[in-house]
Every structure is written in structure tokens, then in C-alpha cells.
Amino acid sequence: MEKYVKMLREKNLKVTPQRLIILKYLNEHSTHPATDKIYQDLKINNPSLSKTTVYNSLEILEKHGIIQSITISGLEHRYDFRHEMHHHFLCKKCGRIIDIDVVCPNLGKMLECGHNVEEVHGYFKGICKKCMNKEKIKDGS
Amino acid sequence: MEKYVKMLREKNLKVTPQRLIILKYLNEHSTHPATDKIYQDLKINNPSLSKTTVYNSLEILEKHGIIQSITISGLEHRYDFRHEMHHHFLCKKCGRIIDIDVVCPNLGKMLECGHNVEEVHGYFKGICKKCMNKEKIKDGS
DNA sequence: TACTAATTTGTAATAATTACAATTTGACAT
DNA sequence: ATGTCAAATTGTAATTATTACAAATTAGTA
Structure with a gap:
């Protein structure tokens, strides 16, 4: 505490x-x-x-x-x-938001564009690994 | 039309x-x-x-x-x-959302992470070029 | 221990979005 | 062209997240 x-x-x-x-x-x-x-x-x-x-x-x-x-x-x-910079993945099926540990290689380019960048957010959306596997089981494939 | x-x-x-x-x-x-x-x-x-x-x-x-x-x-x-993939910049001062023409180099890595990625959103926040210049003028510097 | 500005609290207001039922309409078949 | 029907549109009411605000409380400091 x-x-x-x-x-x-x-x-x-x-x-x-x-x-x-x-x-x-x-x-x-x-x-x-x-x-x-x-x-x-x-x-x-x-x-x-x-x-x-x-x-x-x-x-x-x-x-x-x-x-x-x-x-x-x-x-x-x-x-x-x-904590350290990371991005996020939103699963459209289960709604979970998952941490993605990639850094943003665009930051360098952004610093040159004239805007004063204070925050960087990387959002990915789709179906997460877990939900993908559930789909496969349901399909019987 | x-x-x-x-x-x-x-x-x-x-x-x-x-x-x-x-x-x-x-x-x-x-x-x-x-x-x-x-x-x-x-x-x-x-x-x-x-x-x-x-x-x-x-x-x-x-x-x-x-x-x-x-x-x-x-x-x-x-x-x-x-249209083509691009990112966005939100100016915390004037509220404008500005298109940023950088592609996402993380996409390759994301495709390997097991999740099914359907969307990629890159958001930057800060003070835009125009507002930064206004600040400078006010400061008299 | 007292003071003061900041914080917390509860309620009321606002803003974005969704639910829903009735009406209308686009696409297709006749 | 006309009829049919599922889908889209409309208006209103409800919901949800968030903000505004004023009164009571409290953290930090003298």
C-alpha cells in the first residue's frame, strides 16, 4: 500500500x-x-x-x-x-480486452510530424484465440 | 452517387x-x-x-x-x-481528429499471435501543430 | 489544534446510444 | 405494372455512461 x-x-x-x-x-x-x-x-x-x-x-x-x-x-x-507501453486487443465475441506487448514503431515518425504526441494507443479488434478454438470445436473440424 | x-x-x-x-x-x-x-x-x-x-x-x-x-x-x-489504412491524431486542445498516414508495422506480428485480427486502430493524442503554434505566439517566444 | 483548499458524497442533469412497435419501402416474382 | 414480404425507416421511450453541482468532510500544513 x-x-x-x-x-x-x-x-x-x-x-x-x-x-x-x-x-x-x-x-x-x-x-x-x-x-x-x-x-x-x-x-x-x-x-x-x-x-x-x-x-x-x-x-x-x-x-x-x-x-x-x-x-x-x-x-x-x-x-x-x-506500465510499459503496450497495445490492446478487443475480442468481439467474448468482450475481453487483452494486453498486446508490441511497441509502436510509428512513434519516431509521429514525433517528426509537427504534432506534440503525448499518448499512443494501439487497438486491435477481432476474435481472440480462445473464442477461435471454441468455434473450431463447435464446427467439428 | x-x-x-x-x-x-x-x-x-x-x-x-x-x-x-x-x-x-x-x-x-x-x-x-x-x-x-x-x-x-x-x-x-x-x-x-x-x-x-x-x-x-x-x-x-x-x-x-x-x-x-x-x-x-x-x-x-x-x-x-x-480507404487505405491510416491512424488518427486527437488534439486535446481544439478537438480536431487528424488523419495520420502511417501504416501499422505490427500487423505482421499480430497475425502470429493467435487472435483473428479484423481491425487495426492507431490513436495518438496530444496538441496539434496548429495549436502548438498558437501557444508560441501567445508566449511571445 | 485550527485553518483552508481540496476531496468526497449524493442527487440531479446531460449526452450518447439502444429498444421497440408501427409504418413505409426496396427488391423480386408474378 | 402490381403484389408480396422481409428489411428499413421513423418516432418515442428507455437505458447507460458521464458530468454538474452544492453541501459535508477531510488531508495537509501552520
């Missing part, structure tokens, strides 16, 4: 129990949860938690680069503890 | 005036408009157009790969006539 305190202090953010449990939750759940999922899960042991607080906390944590917001699905924001 | 008829016929989609004007609109407006923008603009000359129709049409056109849905902003879907 001390590690989350340090992350907040480094950005001069106030250390609140709400921010700490959200950070801890995100660090321990690499499923790229949506705001409501985070809220519902944390509310069980923190009944006084407000959903607005979850929204506020996620917003400020993202603004300071501690976490990352993923818009791959188009209908909600999904969140990710930010 | 005949070109749009052909695109629909090729996918065995019914040719309706609504679909045609939406396709034409998207082809002539490379600003990556949101659903409501398309609706508001087209309604002027097509007062009987329903917003649900715009939603339905965009959905079916996207499903058939004629257009592309862009989720870079996180609060709405933006649409793009699908």
Missing part, C-alpha cells in the same frame, strides 16, 4: 483512502475494468464509496499519467495501471 | 436514399463527424430523416466494412469513410 502512497505524493496529489483502494484495485485487476465495475467491486468493502469519487479519482489519476484510459470499446472507458 | 449504389449492392445491402446521403456525406466530409453532426447536417435538406436511421445506417455500413468507427475521444463514435 505504501507504494501507492508514494505514487500520489510524487505527483503532489492528496493521499486519500479512496484513491488508494482504487489504485490497489487497478494494480491487482488487469482486466481493464470500467468505472462501474471498479465501483461495484470496491463498494462491497467500502459501502460509503461514491461513484462520483471513482469518476473523479480515475480522471485525476489519468491526468497525472498514473493510470491509462482505454476507449477501445466505444461505449465506456476502461482503465489500466500504466 | 452511382458509386455509392455500387458499394451497397456489392455487399447485398438495400439501396435506400438515407444510406446514400449518409455515404455521400461521409465521403465529402473528412472531419470524422459524430452521429449527431451527420444527422443535424443532413436533416436540413432531408427533414424526414430520423436519427435512429443514422445510427442504424452507420452501424450496418460499419459492419460491412464500408465505413470505420473511431473511438478515440471516448465519449462518442466518430466516422470515417474507409
Whole structure:
């Protein structure tokens, strides 16, 4: 838990129990949860938690680069503890969002294009390996 | 207009005036408009157009790969006539979405990862060239 | 321990999208 | 041309994610 305190202090953010449990939750759940999922899960042991607080906390944590917001699905924001740069794959069948560990070789070119690039998001969509295999079994092939 | 008829016929989609004007609109407006923008603009000359129709049409056109849905902003879907693969840049200051003509060199690697990749989206975010220059002028530097 | 600005909370409002039932229409066969 | 029917369109109502806001609380500091 001390590690989350340090992350907040480094950005001069106030250390609140709400921010700490959200950070801890995100660090321990690499499923790229949506705001409501985070809220519902944390509310069980923190009944006084407000959903607005979850929204506020996620917003400020993202603004300071501690976490990352993923818009791959188009209908909600999904969140990710930010570590090394990686991309994401959305399975159109099961809805899972899977981490893809490739770096972006376009970054170099992007830096030359005149825009000030602060974020890079690589989204792939299709059918994941697991769902592909299920299909094969159903087909009997 | 005949070109749009052909695109629909090729996918065995019914040719309706609504679909045609939406396709034409998207082809002539490379600003990556949101659903409501398309609706508001087209309604002027097509007062009987329903917003649900715009939603339905965009959905079916996207499903058939004629257009592309862009989720870079996180609060709405933006649409793009699908041509060669390219990426997008969102300016956090002016909100513009700018086409970036780089291809994705990760595609090869993605094809080997076991997932069935159907879509590739590259999103960059930051401050665009134009806004950066405005900043410089304000700073007097 | 007291102060102050920032945070949290709950509720109400907004915005994008979807559900749905009734009406209309495009494509095809006669 | 006309009739048929599945599919598309329309309008309204519902849903879902998110934001606005004001009152109460609290973290950090003096």
C-alpha cells in the first residue's frame, strides 16, 4: 500500500483512502475494468464509496499519467495501471480486452510530424484465440 | 452517387436514399463527424430523416466494412469513410481528429499471435501543430 | 489544534446510444 | 405494372455512461 502512497505524493496529489483502494484495485485487476465495475467491486468493502469519487479519482489519476484510459470499446472507458507501453486487443465475441506487448514503431515518425504526441494507443479488434478454438470445436473440424 | 449504389449492392445491402446521403456525406466530409453532426447536417435538406436511421445506417455500413468507427475521444463514435489504412491524431486542445498516414508495422506480428485480427486502430493524442503554434505566439517566444 | 483548499458524497442533469412497435419501402416474382 | 414480404425507416421511450453541482468532510500544513 505504501507504494501507492508514494505514487500520489510524487505527483503532489492528496493521499486519500479512496484513491488508494482504487489504485490497489487497478494494480491487482488487469482486466481493464470500467468505472462501474471498479465501483461495484470496491463498494462491497467500502459501502460509503461514491461513484462520483471513482469518476473523479480515475480522471485525476489519468491526468497525472498514473493510470491509462482505454476507449477501445466505444461505449465506456476502461482503465489500466500504466506500465510499459503496450497495445490492446478487443475480442468481439467474448468482450475481453487483452494486453498486446508490441511497441509502436510509428512513434519516431509521429514525433517528426509537427504534432506534440503525448499518448499512443494501439487497438486491435477481432476474435481472440480462445473464442477461435471454441468455434473450431463447435464446427467439428 | 452511382458509386455509392455500387458499394451497397456489392455487399447485398438495400439501396435506400438515407444510406446514400449518409455515404455521400461521409465521403465529402473528412472531419470524422459524430452521429449527431451527420444527422443535424443532413436533416436540413432531408427533414424526414430520423436519427435512429443514422445510427442504424452507420452501424450496418460499419459492419460491412464500408465505413470505420473511431473511438478515440471516448465519449462518442466518430466516422470515417474507409480507404487505405491510416491512424488518427486527437488534439486535446481544439478537438480536431487528424488523419495520420502511417501504416501499422505490427500487423505482421499480430497475425502470429493467435487472435483473428479484423481491425487495426492507431490513436495518438496530444496538441496539434496548429495549436502548438498558437501557444508560441501567445508566449511571445 | 485550527485553518483552508481540496476531496468526497449524493442527487440531479446531460449526452450518447439502444429498444421497440408501427409504418413505409426496396427488391423480386408474378 | 402490381403484389408480396422481409428489411428499413421513423418516432418515442428507455437505458447507460458521464458530468454538474452544492453541501459535508477531510488531508495537509501552520
